[in-house]
Amino acid sequence: MQFQNPQKQKPKISKKAWISETAIIIGNVTIGDNVFVAHNAIIRADEPDSSIIIGDGCNVQDNVIIHALSHSQVIVNSNTSLAHGCIVHGPCYIGEGCFVGFGSVVFDCTVGDDSLVMHNATVRKIIVPEGKVVPDGMAITEQHTVENLENTSSELAEFKNSVVRANINLVKGYKALEMEVESE
Template structure:
């Protein structure tokens, strides 16, 4: 379902994206090529002067919530995965080739490229440099805590890539099914 917001803005979605019929996308939202938006995802840029940009090759999995507060923006870089049930709340910028794990909450922060926010983590009011890993369940809301974060390992880099590839395959598969109908 795609809806206009109170400011009369409608989502702009690439014809090369695949959006589930049960996803709800409201307002000033831009979705790029090869983006997969799964079932029951909610993407809301409905408050005044809010916007959301989901770049090419991203995946927004089941039950993800993305919301931008008034006068804020959510930017999600290319080839980023938002896993089942996570919440991304603006203001927020997530870099290229990132992963935000199951049930994680990301709010009022900047996350650098190639970073993983693992499952059930909370990231708030900090800047995370490129290539870091926020472990499962960690709550991080002090900039000083960033110094203790580990670096992305080759196996985690492969994991992130495999999630993106699987979801681009889903985009292509679902689009092929729609063409058959």
């Protein structure tokens, strides 16, 4: 379901994206090509001067919440995965090719390209450098703690890339089903 916000801004969604009928998208939201938005996701840019941009090839999985506060922006760059039940709260910048794991919270932060925030982690008020891994369950709220983060391993890089590929295939599959239904 798509709604305009109180400022009368409506979502702008690529015709090449697939959005579940149970997802809710409100306001000043831009969604790129080959984006998969799963069931019960909520993407909300309804506060004054807020916006959300989701780049090409991203996936927003089941029960993800993305919200931008007044006068803030959430940017999720291309080929990034937001896994089941995570919360992305603006202001927030997530780089290209990132992964945010199940139940994680990212708020008022920057996550550099090719980084992973693993399951049930919290990242707030810091900058995660490019190519780093925030481990499962870790809470990072002070900048000096990022010095100890490990680099993304080849196994984790392949994992996050496989999630993107799987979800782009879902977009293609669901779009093909839509075409079949329309032709019947």
